[in-house]
Amino acid sequence: VNSLESKRILLGYRPGTDDAQDPAFAQALEAATRDPELRRWLEEQRKVQAAIRAQFRQLAVPDDLRHRILEANSFPAGSGRGRMGGYGHWLAAAAIVVLLGVIAIWDQAPAHPGLTEFRGRMVRTVLREYRMDIHSGDMDEVRTYLRNQNAPADYRLPPRIETVPVVGGGRLTWQDRPVSMVCFNRGDGELLFLFVIEQAALPDSPGAEPEFAQVNRLMTASWTAENRAYILAGELGEADLRRYF
């Protein structure tokens, strides 16, 4: 296998997957260990592929699509949910038990959700589906949009965040309070998300120094400044996130 053939094969290679177990990929990867030019090309390709993959996964999904799917299939005849047959009464009984459990959990839910709940909700939002209301590389445009949406627009960025290109933002809500979401391009195909909410919305708002916490796949930093609570989140390690402060 020469260098060009190896490149052709490695175009379809994805690090961190089962691809490496394929003999053709394994052979081409092995060739890359012996060929510096091929190794450099592969490293560049990995970055390109990561960037393209991120673009694919950022394609916006309509906000109401989930609701439309569930609504359209509420009680479909012969559906997966309707195929209970003779087990129906058992499942109905189980549903009652689950409902009681939910009520019990509801009773134990915090009366005044705070930082943990807010942080968890914001992370879930960006890990599942979100849509930037405005796509812009101009922070002033993003601020103007958020201000017009009555969302926090007077946020102050940590100095090193100001050097990261903004790509857009959006208005979210939490506990009926407006939340500003600002998205930054980290430069490696991944985004950083900044969430801003008025401090009064969080009974246990974080301190002035960033508090780091892993939430699901995202590392988060939370802090408060000038009556605003901030969360910076991204799919990266704590050390990498600290570099933005």
Add this chain to the structure above:
Amino acid sequence: MSVEWNFETLVDRYYGALYRFALSLTRHESDAADLTQQTFHTWAVKGHQLRDRSKVKAWLFTTLHRQFLESQRKAVRFPHHELTEVDPELPTVSPAAVHALDGDALLEALRRIDPAYQAAVALFYLDDHSYPEIAEILDVPLGTVKSRISRGIGQLQRRLLETPRPIRT
């Protein structure tokens, strides 16, 4: 009841990736949403026939792809291409060039590659489908999937180079 069989859980888990796959095939948001809804409706009606729970994800993507082909009113069977047929020149797109694009530019570039490669390339990038899964979804041999992806990625990167567009404002 396993979570794989819970309708709402399935929707939560896959509707985003299915919609993006549909969008990469149709390039129209409304068509993609319709295809995604239609796929889940088919699951609601026929999903209970699937016995192997590990196949739910592949079943959904396969169903969506078939419905797309039916909507095109042509059961397209693309010819097999060997890797040796790949164009001699490989693209040299940079990560920075890709970062400068937006989703519309990506879809436009995907639209301009050989139709035989589009679905395979989209599945390659979306949701980490394995090569055997992609072969199953597209109902083609594994070797064909490999060649389609390799050629498709090459064409996609070339198209990305040809149509640089800034992030939309």
